[in-house]
Amino acid sequence: MRYIVIGAGAVGGAIGGRLAESGHQVVLVARGAHAQAMRADGLRLDTPDASLHLRVPVVEGPEEVELTPDDVLLLAVKVQDSVAALNAWAHRPVAGGGTAGERLPLLCAQNGVAGERLALRRFRRVFAVCLWLPAQYLTPGRVLAPCAPLTGMLHIGNYPGTGDGRLDEATLRPIADALERSRFLARLTPEVSRWKYAKLLGNLANALEAVGGRIAEDERLAQVYGRVRAEGEATLRAAGISWVSPEEEQALRAGRMDEQELPGGEGSVNSSWQSLRRGTGSIEADYLNGEIVLLGRLHGVATPWNETLQRLANTFAAEGRAPGSLPVPELIAEADHA
Structure with a gap:
């Protein structure tokens, strides 16, 4: 799997950085000075254990990425920026046919409860994420993730819920396992909305x-x-x-x-x-x-x-x-x- 982090600020930078550190394929999507700084010097991810300098591919938009069926989209922009981001990515072609909105899983790693509903208008495969992830992005190219021993906790589930408590384990289990190997607690739950x-x-x-x-x-x-x-x-x-x-x-x-x-x-x-x-x-x-x-x-x-x-x-x-x-x-x- 390759993780495309749409919005590599505090939350996206922390998740994307930790995934990259543990050996997963990651693409960070950012804009302006933040994108320029990461392209020039890599992502600096400061944690209680180390100051990491991670060389991760950085793009400013979907036109710079060739999407494949193995990609996972992680939406980490603020909710007020969701519509623009969703519109930009939903109609991008995926290798082998179809579009991102038709084929790729989209995880909404955002505060609030509105992002998933916005996404479902444009993406078929939407998953909700409840974030406990204190992080700071105040300087271009640098993200602070101040928690240890875990960087954060993520509750993940289907959106909308299936009604029978079932989860899309085939999609979500490999993602949760990758996050668990990257210093997160990743809990799959049919009750993600309660969290x-x-x-x-x-x-x-x-x-x-x-x-x-x-x-x-x-x-x-x-x-x-x-x-x-x-x-x-x-x-x-x-x-x-x-x-x-x-x-x-x-x-x-x-x-x-x-x-x-x-x-x-x-x-x-x-x-x-x-x-x-x-x-x-x-x-x-x-x-x-x-x-x-x-x-x-x-x-x-x-x-x-x-x-x-x-x-x-x-x-x-x-x-x-x-x-x-x-x-x-x-x-x-x-x-x-x-």
């Missing part, structure tokens, strides 16, 4: 920290997150959606993923914070807090805290404001007004 909705509730903090600062450093922010999460849980219950408990999540992570400070890193910063830090002009809040807002509107649940964070995060991204720069009293006043 993804649990992760979504945790990711509701992304916008909060991106605009207001680290929750661990301010008790007021911790209290705000409690309200934000309570809205999320009430909305999921109204929609009849179940999720894995925090205790079950923690029991699985314990002793397997210890996050460590790495030289040149900026502490424990989430993906939305990193988007503001890099000045990308976009942020994933529409598919994190916005998912709760959407479900709330569909099922009659008020979500003022999530609506406020969605709006503020998008404003920060559009205006190029620095992460964590909104005073906490102003943030609370905004939500109270909503």
Whole structure:
């Protein structure tokens, strides 16, 4: 198998780098300065154990790749960038006939729960991935993966579920085995959606920290997150959606993923914070807090805290404001007004 990582930023760079390190064929898809840096000097993947310099093929788009039936596509762009990426890759020809959308497996390694549905409009063989993978991409050519002994944990399953609990073992087992050999826990599960909705509730903090600062450093922010999460849980219950408990999540992570400070890193910063830090002009809040807002509107649940964070995060991204720069009293006043 060859793994084509569409979006070789923090998550994609960490997964692609670890797969390449363990001897698997990998192609990294990136753009601009990041692609240029990796082409010139390779991918630098910093971990608690080593600073790896990996010479991996790098392309900027599907026109630079000859697809084969043995390819696996790993979609690791932010969800707000999914449509452009999916449109670019779905209609590419595969050797022997057919297109990528018709023939190749696509794994959505993304936050939120909307990516798979977007992909299914364009790809027949879509698989959901729930990510526990702290990583940072702040400098072109360099990705930090600060957890050990495992770099991350991935729950993988069919999308949509088959209803009878069956998994496409023929497709997924070799992928999971490759990830297991590459310092990941890769669990195949027919209940991947429960893990993804649990992760979504945790990711509701992304916008909060991106605009207001680290929750661990301010008790007021911790209290705000409690309200934000309570809205999320009430909305999921109204929609009849179940999720894995925090205790079950923690029991699985314990002793397997210890996050460590790495030289040149900026502490424990989430993906939305990193988007503001890099000045990308976009942020994933529409598919994190916005998912709760959407479900709330569909099922009659008020979500003022999530609506406020969605709006503020998008404003920060559009205006190029620095992460964590909104005073906490102003943030609370905004939500109270909503």
